[in-house]
Amino acid sequence: MTTPTQQAGLTSTTTLLRFATAGSVDDGKSTLVGRLLHDSKSVLTDQLEAVEHASRSRGQEAPDLALLTDGLRAEREQGITIDVAYRYFATPARRFILADTPGHVQYTRNMVTGASTAELAVVLVDARNGVVEQTRRHAAVAALLRVPHVVLAVNKMDLVEYAEPVFAAIAKEFTAYAASLGVPEITAIPISALAGDNVVEPSANMDWYGGPTVLEHLETVPVSHDLTACHARFPVQYVIRPQTAEHPDYRGYAGQIAAGAFRVGESVTVLPSGRTSTIAGIDALGVSVKEAWAPQSVTIRLADDIDVSRGDLLAPTDDAPAVTQDVEATVCHVADQPLSVGQRVLLKHTTRTVKAIVKDIPSRLTLDDLSQHPAPGQLVANDIGRVVVRTAEPLALDAYADSRRTGSFLLIDPADGTTLSAGMAGASFAEVAGAVRDEAPAADDAEWDF
Template sequence: MTTTTHELTATSLLRFATAGSVDDGKSTLVGRLLHDSKSVLADQLEAVEHASRRRGQDAPDLALLTDGLRAEREQGITIDVAYRYFATTRRRFILADTPGHVQYTRNMVTGASTAELAVVLVDARNGVVEQTRRHAAVAALLRVPHVVLAVNKMDLVDYAEDVFARIADEFTGYAASLGVTDIIAIPISALAGDNVVEPSAHMDWYPGPTLLEHLETVPVGSDPSDEPARFPVQYVIRPQTAEHPDYRGYAGQLASGVLRTGDPVTVLPSGHTTTVAGIDVLGVETDIAWAPQSITVRLTDDIDISRGDLIAAGPTPVPTKDIEATVCHLNERALKAGDKVLLKHTTRTVRALVKDVAYQLDIDTLEQHTGATELNVNEIGRITLRTAEPLALDAYADNRRTGSFLLIDPADGSTLTAGMVGEAFDGALTAPAAQEEDWV
């Protein structure tokens, strides 16, 4: 059986996130994108028109298509991450519309964590502001592969080319300093619809694509055959039926790479080696599977494997109990050295101890405040952890799935912190060594 690269790569689906300062018109942009791409149902548009009339507006307020919470509608701001699903003839999309307020940085981290592209919106009248730099830094921190700078409200600056060029140059230079290399700037007017779905008649000096055209054509997804296979075991299947008395399969979602029947694999953290005896997809046997398919794997050897183990092919990480990571704290309760937490990595959850808060990162200046003793909500910093059991972790820069984790409050199960293993911005940030602890 032969499988082409095109068949292995998920190019038909783009996950992207939007971010922008308050009142930059982000929700209007998303609404315009949905409306002009014919992705809004008639009853949704009717509800928006009715709500707009009640607010004294003559034309439909397209921002209401994304600001779905009552509090958002009343305040006129985006609070929560709003996910929208739409499609064109060329591609399917999952859009995460994230808040612009500084106090909702954690929401942007949530929305952009799985995104392959980030749309950063700026007001053409204000240019690059502090929150713009913050959003660029978060996108770089989360290793979002593609970034679009959407310079909005060009109609309010008379569609001036020099205004757009100045903003584009400033943002591109800053983002490049963070390690972001794939950047495109697009001048738009979300309110008027210029360069969102249809080309603008007012900006003939701009030769590039509209926003939707770029979203439809930007390369997404890497070739799974170029990545080491990582398969976190979610469930062990033992049907014990007369038809299959000896069946033992390991079910889960292939996090990265490609698995084939006959591939040599290593089970982590135990380190036992074996080979893939068979692969089942939706109950049908196949000889190949690729990320992010949900599959069941059968192995040639009878090895003690349970939920949370990692079946890996290719270069394998060395299991460790000591973790250095960049984290974004999500909870109102501060994270401090000495805190006892649960660490969830793929399908494995273990006890862990926060050994040290190395520094708190000023996301606007990238300055490291080494005197920090804790991380408060929305703050990003560097910590060291010690786990009770070894974990097979990849660097986040190499694998966003197996290089990330969550810290959980063992008392009530609430999520505390999102973590990324390894360095933050292309190895520029480092953490000092921590002291050993006895708790784990």
């Protein structure tokens, strides 16, 4: 099968890496990103002039590279990052999409947004402070989101005289913690983002370190975001019936392939109804094709005239996900208003939105020792916890461990449309981490309201 990358004539040297930065307040995330952009020659002249002007207005002689990502006026005035800042740059080896996420505890939820599609997370630690609670929180979020690669960037090494023992102690503590969470790969790099040590160029001040710089690692880390190798899933976004003289009986189901590939003649099942049919045709950009793959947007035509509507999911008949109304998941609560047991919500999964009720909140994760606080009753902003949700209509969910696209969902306030929680279906945090000592109590068997 020819992939879109091969069709475009691109080679492996132009692969795309999505990565996010995270860390505690003032650990230097924005400065690191700015240094990456500046030293990799990815900053336009007018951008650099604007940063220099803003730096002078704040009484700084040298340009503050953090301003390359701190784009909001409130961020520049306070000297902090508030919102997730996305930047795009490229080197001869690879293209990059980076998300610079906030460090304040009240903005931890923003990291969920920034890291939800990332293949790598850069977690910064101030060499003077070591691993703090927010560091552990970000490591836990990265583990829950199944980010396959984590880089520990021990920053501000210039302020601890580039001492190797300081770096070694921090790297040992963080590696042990992240490994207990189930993070598959951890790379520790000592840096000074302000001075540029080991960011793009190797540091002359740390000859005891023989590993890659941050950019070298970003350029060479293996990434596998080939969605064509995943379980084939096609959420229906729109039903097309042009009813023209040329195509009087045309009925197509349009959307973006979430994962896998579909081929003409393949048997598919429509979920949640369970009806089966055969793919009669696939239209891509108005042209009929024999096969299509993620993340292409296409229109699929079926051989049988069956009921299919927005929110339905097409999957291979021999590889269809289970359908359920009982959703057990780990969520990161992102809203200022709490999430409580008995609360009525909307659950949005791919293109389907259904009414639901929070049946139980069995536990909340305690980041200090990775234990579970049982039966908290509610989750507040930035809490990570287990929930049991009953939906009014059945859903076809994959386990998040199998598919980040079709294993994730949102809980929404039906009153005003506010996003309440970002959820990951399937395995509990105990199963993800393998290090949680206290198991959450099982949900009770009380009757559902639906």
